[in-house]
Amino acid sequence: MNVILSIAKTTVGEAIRRRVLLVILLIGVLFLVIAPGLQTLSARQNFAVLTSFALGIIQLTSAVIAIVLTVYMIPNEIERRTIYTILSKPVQRWQFILGKYFGAIAALAMMMALMSVAFFAVFYIVQPEARSQIGNIAKGPMMFFVQMSLLAAVAMLFSTFVAPIVNMFLSGGVYLVGTLFNAVFQTISENDQLPGLVKGAAGVIYTVVPNFGQFNISNPLINPGTEIKGETLFFVQLAGYAILYITVALIIAVIVFDRREV
């Protein structure tokens, strides 16, 4: 356990010093800060537009950070040969993978927290009458964090067998499909008019690709009238879903990495 924590800690230390990530983070924060300014262009300057825009920025920025952070993590250790010093010590490969993963999501959590704080500060200033909503809106970034943890696990799995650039497209593609088209594949897989092969393929995609879309709870958040039914249970189910997928992804990552020559 200590070994995993040590590796995670070092990974965080490295991640928060990576310039690319800091630049992406800075751009995200910048958009969050100027968001109210952009809005004055639109007729309705209201709570909903600001919130959905900001949550969108947080989601997009976090997804890019999650991917860029994770795809290079293991390849960099190999390229710089730091992994040899680690694996020649009494460190098992699964401990290395877990340490890297937990380090990645800890760094991600820090960066997402920073963005959220920036957003809430802006919100606090420009939406004085809706300040009481901040606690509720915070659920949005929190669910995005669960989503990004899942994305990071997927990217980490791919990084055990493909090169970083390929992985970026692969993980990005999986994220897009899982965010936007999951429902489409589900519909296809349930349409009895289509040939079995098409149905089957759609079913496989629908099952294998994590359903990222369900973690986006912007809609209920920006429409104060709508409530999430059975909210606690809903969140527990989402978290359970994410943990299951993360566990499976990391187990496969460990199996692949165990056989791999570095």
Add this chain to the structure above:
Amino acid sequence: MSLAIETKNLTKTYKARGGKSINVVNDLDLQVKSGEIFGFLGPNGAGKTTTIKILLGIIYPSAGTASVLGRDPGDTEVHKRISYLPEKPYYYEHMTGRELMLYYASLFGIRDAALCDKLLERVNLSNDKNRPISQYSKGMQQRVGLAQSLLNNPELIFLDEPTGGLDPIAHIEVRDLILQFREEGKTVFISSHELSDIERICDRVAIINKGEIVQQGSLDVLLAGGSTEVRAESVSDSLASTLREKGGFTMSYSSGVLLAEIPDTVNQNEIIDTLRSGKANVVSVIPRRRRLEDLFIESVKDDNVAKGRKLFNMVDKGDQEEKV
């Protein structure tokens, strides 16, 4: 004597582009004894790093077997008792020397800041231990690398080209540290092509070329049988020309002084006898060890790879005789 490392027919095959396989390590039989400093010599690309990675369990052999401290390489129990300094290491540059030591110590399950400080002191980095490693010179980085290799007080240390790319001062510092390891009874496995270091530090060596061992044995045995230098005075001109006619060795002669460099293949006694019976005064007979450089060059010449197998067997027999 127990063996710290033993490999039998160790082979590593990589698929080259175009589907052709090449044996990067080919049928390697290594024996490294406990407590010795073993030099693993070979030109670039000979397969040294690949062999070390197999011995650490980082990559897996395609054929043959390897054992380290009597167990499988890669065994976590073995990893507690060994350490490794990679070739051209890179460290997390945001860390200070001290943070790096603490990190690596934690990977051994060691939480002992005093130990880290002591080891940094030992490699003379006490004053720089709180500076980021990005500001370290190459020599300092190599010293911090050696310090981390001592964290678990290992029985066996792997050093991959530990003096590569260092300036002369840093070179000597690193070499002296390695010599101290021997005094502590550690087994050290050094890969290098820095012949002067190996010649000075190592007890035994293996020379590897294109994945195959071409020489293995103790340096004393491998480098013995060079030549003998004989110096004689009061040598008459006629005696000198008699010897010159004999041939088979190089000599210089002027005003009664003769200097002969007699290879071991020639009967040296006969020449000395001839000198003495010719009333010359033999002032010195000095056996000259062969230089490692000569042995190395000779061993890695392309056509010697096959021949080397025979040579290797021969040398090993000589080695055993010496130990008896």
